[in-house]
Amino acid sequence: MKLAIKHQETRIDNNSRYIFGRKEFSTSLKNIFYNIDGGFVLAIDATWGEGKTSFIHQLIHDLKFSTNLIPIYYDAFANDFASDTFLSIGATITYGVENHFNKQDQKDKNHKKNQKQLQHLKKVTKNTAIELVKLGTNLAVKSLTAGIVDSSELVKVTTSAFNTATFGTLELDLNKKFEAYEGSKATIKSYVEALQSVSTGSEKVVFFVDELDRCRPDFAVEVLEKIKHLFSAKNVIFVISYNKSQLSKIISNVYGVDREDSLKYLEKFVHIEVNLPTVDNKHHENSYELLFNSFMDEFNIQFSMEQPKLERLKSMFISLSSNKHLKMNSREVERTFSYVSFCFASLDKDMGTELFQYFLPAAMIKVKNIELFESIKNGSFSSTSINKEFNWIYVFFKDYYKDNLVIEASNVYKVGKFEEACNIVSMFKLPIESDIRSAVKNF
Incomplete structure (x- = not known):
């Protein structure tokens, strides 16, 4: 039994079984990567909990078997401790390309050439990082692009905060005099050329930026600026995964602008935006069955339930998760199984097995709608006491628990085991997503 599972990166299906119709979506993205010439920025928009990270890792897994595509993953939230955004992204790209080349056969005719170009890229990345540190990370980008910062302001940049910074064997002497601004632009141009040179032909780097709406606000904006203005290489495709609504709020806070202006600002950094397919009626049954089996396995929930009862339980879960009922997303399903795992672990195995068919729907309802959970946690179901939206x-439960309910009135029945399960589910409280986000933001 597990009370928590590993990061979504491990949730990879070698058979490429995507949920909610995302197999077709992934195929469309791969065709775009292959068919469009030059570098570009593509954004995948979805709300929290819809499974952006899981989808990206599954897509990266599949792209590793593709020809001429080099997928690289960058977790913005995990990297927002970095003081230099360019160095953080540049290093990730360099190491990703290096890993790709290292997997090549040394007898490959391009092997030596690739290694030479890779070493050149490392050198230029270091030199570019030095130039940007001299200018000031933010000021360099803004001066290069929008002209927001007057060049005379560059002399105000202080280097007292750092003595040295390292990148491999690199040491940055921040006591050096500021280099000329035009010299820095030339260095950035050299970096883009070096990044382009690692392509042996039609090879493209597909750089996935994830968790952008979770990281430090100023870091999120810096990442966007660097991608747009310092990584304009023709062989690099950036795929940004975000919650557009939330990211626009971050931009509003950083620049003090309203929502409409923040959305316009965000559009400047993205060439094309797509929506991640979410719950649909066409694919929901297979998708929820996949999630049920996956989480049962990942949380290592094992009990001796007769197969017909288990299949009926699974069918109940699939129906209850669907659009016509609770419309659960993948994050909510994961949280449901977290509750179930805690409840199951709190009891002896026989009792856990007996109550499992009650734990599961109780946890699902608590995750999705706490007010609805509160109205039925006593195990009594009335056709008049429930909000019309949930009639x-x-x-639903009168049919599912028909062998275990007690009729109390013409329109009221009670399921004692459901009440017992709800009492146990009520003992535990997982931090809700908004609490987590708020904590991260205020940290």
């Missing part, structure tokens, strides 16, 4: 609850 289906009365009929």
